Amino acid sequence: MSQDTAQNATQVLDASPDGITRAAQLLRQGDLVSFPTETVYGLGADARRGDAVAAIYAAKGRPSFNPLIAHVASVEAAKRYVIWNAWAECLAHAFWPGPLTLVLPLKPEHGISELVTAGLNTLALRVPAHPTAQNLLAELGGPVAAPSANPSGRISPTTADHVMAGLAGHIAAVVADGPCTVGVESTIVGLAGEAPQLLRPGGLAAEQIEAVLGQPLRGRDLHDPLTAPGQLLSHYAPQERVRLNATEARAGECYLGFGPHRGARADDLTLSDTGDLGEAAANLFGHLHQLDALGRPIAVAPIPETGLGVAINDRLRRAAAPRDASPSNQE
Numbered sequence: 001m002s003q004d005t006a007q008n009a010t011q012v013l014d015a016s017p018d019g020i021t022r023a024a025q026l027l028r029q030g031d032l033v034s035f036p037t038e039t040v041y042g043l044g045a046d047a048r049r050g051d052a053v054a055a056i057y058a059a060k061g062r063p064s065f066n067p068l069i070a071h072v073a074s075v076e077a078a079k080r081y082v083i084w085n086a087w088a089e090c091l092a093h094a095f096w097p098g099p100l101t102l103v104l105p106l107k108p109e110h111g112i113s114e115l116v117t118a119g120l121n122t123l124a125l126r127v128p129a130h131p132t133a134q135n136l137l138a139e140l141g142g143p144v145a146a147p148s149a150n151p152s153g154r155i156s157p158t159t160a161d162h163v164m165a166g167l168a169g170h171i172a173a174v175v176a177d178g179p180c181t182v183g184v185e186s187t188i189v190g191l192a193g194e195a196p197q198l199l200r201p202g203g204l205a206a207e208q209i210e211a212v213l214g215q216p217l218r219g220r221d222l223h224d225p226l227t228a229p230g231q232l233l234s235h236y237a238p239q240e241r242v243r244l245n246a247t248e249a250r251a252g253e254c255y256l257g258f259g260p261h262r263g264a265r266a267d268d269l270t271l272s273d274t275g276d277l278g279e280a281a282a283n284l285f286g287h288l289h290q291l292d293a294l295g296r297p298i299a300v301a302p303i304p305e306t307g308l309g310v311a312i313n314d315r316l317r318r319a320a321a322p323r324d325a326s327p328s329n330q331e
């Protein structure tokens, strides 16, 4: 990252060819650029440049042992960096580009910065479907390491305004291109062990993955330090307290509903009027940002624990978890 980025204003680029060219140029010179994906806005750096990846950790205030996802343009590009296998072939064929991240063993001579993998011998890879992300990856012609573009421990951004609210002045640019359609981070599946493993529920329902694999995903093993990074509890946190499974707001609380009941106050919200989990996922972080700005504790309606509801409830439990002041407990 150039020395003066922190003092300079963050450029807001559009998704035109000129905007994409400029964004790729900034990445190539080691600067940080936030860009939209269908899940959330990412905070991108050239994954081959240690200096650029280090700047991600600095901008987010993120503990450096958390490995990052490398975004690539295609299955062919992914195969340059990892040892591919039959599960990867099957899942990539069914779900890439899309909200799925695959963790695979690194190849020798992979060229990816050690700061991306945090020293692990595996790499998390994703081919995003968002056309602007695709255009940027094609223009750069290389892998982009990108966590969600929020300060460590805060709610993930689903609009360029969210990115600017958290990181303006700390990154070179954001490519602004509307709200993210999926709204929660990618589902992460580990394919480096003896069976496919769900490492993080996310924007692609585990049931869909299991249907394609023809076998159940192993559950996340909380005791395995290699598979649990980034799954720490206090996470995705609004400034205000969050109370779950609330059928009504108590005095002083605002309400985040699910279904037609949106709470009694004019500024209360519902994740989906019709009880649609996809719509609820897309609205989740945006609505949390909006309610958090009211400065009142947030009561959240019960959400069914099926399909995308699993990822929504995972993020909500993290938002509601007791806060630990230590930075090592935040992503």
Ligand code: TXA
Pocket: 037, 039, 040, 041, 042, 043, 066, 067, 068, 069, 101, 103, 117, 120, 122, 123, 124, 126, 146, 147, 148, 149, 184, 185, 186, 187, 188, 199, 200, 226, 227, 228, 229, 230, 231, 331
């Ligand atoms: O939708 C998404 O996945 C977004 C967009 C920007 O692509 N990215 C995102 O990145 O959510 P981040 O950094 O917030 O979360 C990455 C997760 C972390 O939980 C991290 O521990 C895990 O991926 N991870 C990365 N590399 C890993 C590896 N080699 N083994 C296991 N977990 C890994």
Ligand code: MG
Pocket: 147, 148, 156, 331
């Ligand atoms: Mg994140």
